[in-house]
Amino acid sequence: MDRRTLLKGSAAAGGLAAFGGTLGAFLPGPMGARNAFAASPPHTLVIASPATPQSLDSEFDVSLGTFEAIAACYDSLVEFAKIPAPADPDAQREDIADYPDKPGRVNMVGKLAESWEIAPDSSWIKFKLREGVKSNWGNELTAEDVVWTWHRKLGLEAIGAFFANTISFIRPDQIKAEGKYVVSLTLDNPNPLLLKIQPNLYSPIYDSVKCKEMATDDDPWAKKFLENNTAGFGPYQITQLVRGQQCVFEARDDYYRGKPYMHTVIMKEVPTSANRAQLLQGGAVDIAQYLQPLELIRLSKAPGVAVDTIPATFMLWIELNAKIKPFDNVDVRRAMNFAFPQEQVLKTVFQDLAQPLNGALPAFYPGFNEKYYEFHKQDLAQAKELLKKAGMADGFKTVLSYNAGDPVQEPTAILYQSALKEIGVDLQLRKVPAATFYNFVSQREQPMIFYYDSPWCPDPGYSMNLYFHSKSFVNYSNYTNAKVDELIDAAARTADNDARLEMMDEVQKIVMKEAPWVFVAFTNYSMARREDLKGWTYYTSNNIRFQDFYRDA
Template sequence: MKFFRTAMLAAALALPLAPLHALAETPPDVLVVAQNIDDIVAIDPAQAYEFTSGEFVTNVYDRLVQYDAEDTEKLAPGLATEWSSDAASKTIAFTLRDGVKFHSGNPVRPEDVFFSLKRTVVLNKAPAFILTQLGWTPENIAEMVKIDGNKIVIKYEGDFSPNFVLNVMASRPASVVDELTVMANEKDGDLGNAWLNANSAGSGPFKLRVFRPAEILTVDANPDYFKGAPKMKSVIIRHVAEAATQQLLLESGDVDMAQNLTPDQVAGLEGKGTVKIETYPQAAVHFLSFNQKTAALQPEAVWDAARYLVDYKGMTDSFLKGQMTTHQAFWPSGFPGALDDTPFTYDVEKAKKILADAGIKTPITVTLDVINSTPFTDMAQSLQSTFAQAGINFEIVPGTGAQVITKYRARTHEAMLLYWGPDFMDPHSNAKAFAYNADNADGSYQSTTTWRNAWAVPDEMNKATLAALAETDGAKRDAMYVDLQKQVQAKSPIVIMFQAVKQVALAPKVSGYVNGATSDFVYYRLVAKN
């Protein structure tokens, strides 16, 4: 009977509409994951800018240089075997690896690298700024990225260190796509964007089989991957928003991994022996922000008071226990340049005095957008309760991850509860997001928390952000970022509260799962079932 049920499940998993909840015991060569994946807006690497889409891109596409499963803290060769930089001429030359093929069977060519970088710049979707900050534009990209035999030579503008540029080239929008396949599916000049949001054209360890938003994401192993074939033939990520349902599926054997359990659930599972818990420090910071298009949220006294209306300890001692720590600066703890000071505590009387001294009339009523899943709804309810004591009333507006993020990007929210992870592992990634906004116009879209909250950052802070980016002395640069974080702590409509710690529950037989500090460092290639 056990063999029969396993065979039934293996057959069912091949069918996209299979009712998995009725079955048990996953196949030995298929990893089934329960996870909230409704944050995905796009999976085209030139557009993907969400946490879960980052996991997808990393497992399906390669970059010239990249952080890999074997060591998520070390920049390693990817499609390039080696590179040389010339800081004086602001160029880096990459030597392309021989013999690598895309999932289509097409060889990976220098032309594909050029096409991919140009495509990201021309499409100009949410993550394109990561590349365009190098001075690349649709008009000059042919001069900034050139092919020299089996080498790709990139040129950059601006006062950047080569290490900063290498981290940019290791980022998600620098992923290399198969030009021939993508352009065969182009429609109306979209450079294959619509097609790549439902298909894949990479060279990575996995290839997309099926993606249905807020339902399922399935990838199959690439047996010819240049670093070795994955041990799992397939990875199936099922959208399961409810933490309780994830636990039930894991304990019944219907899934091998649950990604979004609550601290109470984790505590209840530890020590049982039927499930193992693995913990991964994360670079994501969680914050409350106020849109400066909303008049009631414009006074600086509201920002100041808000920092004393968050019950940091109450949340981290209860429903966030083990999954978040108090952190009040934009660059995460554990990385060079981080600020670990936590000067704010829950103090209603102090918040009331700040508001009264500034002549702020209460009550103030604003909407608070939040992702409709654990722990975000619990955090929103805590904020609603504590802020109300000072006369700031939140009307909670729940939505899917995609709905909330789309609204945030359109600047149509009032207050927002959300999180942010670095786009690449350099403090400028978060400094630009939290401390820079030189053009606050509605038509000047920027993938930053400052622009999305319509906060016109003071010119002095903008200049300080650019100065830290240009600093070549490592110790001085770190000190400049610490100072920037203190400035944002002192005066900003963005209240940074916590840093995430990820707890993943796995079946005891699962090994080799790798989860680095960001969603771009989640790897399934080494996963095995023992």
């Protein structure tokens, strides 16, 4: 699969002027000249990003910038082993293949956990933690930190509760400290995701000592503290956060894996894609995130710049809110898909650097099946027939909200608006500031809204649960189908991999027929960097981890 693309928007006001044309205002130490701009010191990494972190609490925010901060300041118990990225000698990626002969069917290495045991049917797991690991507050990692972290997921009933539900972790007593450095998690039923969910970016382990210190009777899970501070065992700590401007990370000297090569990381908010590309080409930054297709093409030919492209888990779609008429009608949702000018969007907006989103999970995940996708070609006649069948032959009026920080959404929306006029649908467009766009999505109050996301666990059951279970936090289309819920729940309770794949295939068949989304595009993750910057690894969570990078000697 040859997909090369693109974008995940999220930003606040600002631009090149906020950079002051130079990095001298915020780079420490002496700086040499690189073209017309100041270059980073060897152990400083400078990133032009659409947005700085909003909240620092992984329970409530998955916006761009926030998950980069989570990856820098926290660690999980285990991680997928890394392998060379196909056709890219400068990159690595996670090994997410299925390994029937390995525990939990995955190729894992330890992080905060140095070893583990897991039941053959994945009904329980026991971790032995590394001893002597310290948080950014100086507190030692113990089993109580792991226990408190999972109790917090249940207590807050937010994103972490979704992860808990995915593995049928529903009661606090299912996780126990067996000793100072040993913790066990026991399920009522087998669950094949028990180990596979642990490396998820949003399964970090918290310093419970610090969090309890900052908790109050009204805030027992330290939400207010963790919104603006970190309490983790990761390689970096935040030394400055000015939302809308920049976030500065400093490497920890006492990190248990050794101090990272990049001692200082400066994430500078540059909302405009063109300005981010200009700063990278001029040498003012080391990485420019989330650029437009034409900019990526141009930068790939620029001296001193490298562009890596990796098939990714990114999916772009439009949520059709099943609780808002007329999208409670399956025929209307199908009509909206037949009317979507997908081929035109891929060619003119994505410059042929994306592929059709022809399924409900990433194409390289186990169990993906594209044969249920019906919307290969725009078919306005079929769309009209479906609207007539739904009793809406004269069309209707609705609103599509899009992210002002994502440069592909507006032109895609305009092309869609024109196409829908042909079938009598009056589509009004609503531009939403990037800083508040995620709130618009999560409130589930818009009839139509773009969403750009990816399932961070390489498993079809996880993907289907994430987007289509009626009780999922991330089911932003308010889609409900009792049979889908039943199949997803059943798949989460069996260790029979073949049976799980069969059930998830049936879910895909139902979902694609009922079309809770307008299916737009699969896009690649593209890393635009200075060519002397090495070490990039692609993660299914589609974020960078500062600790991976180093400079070519």
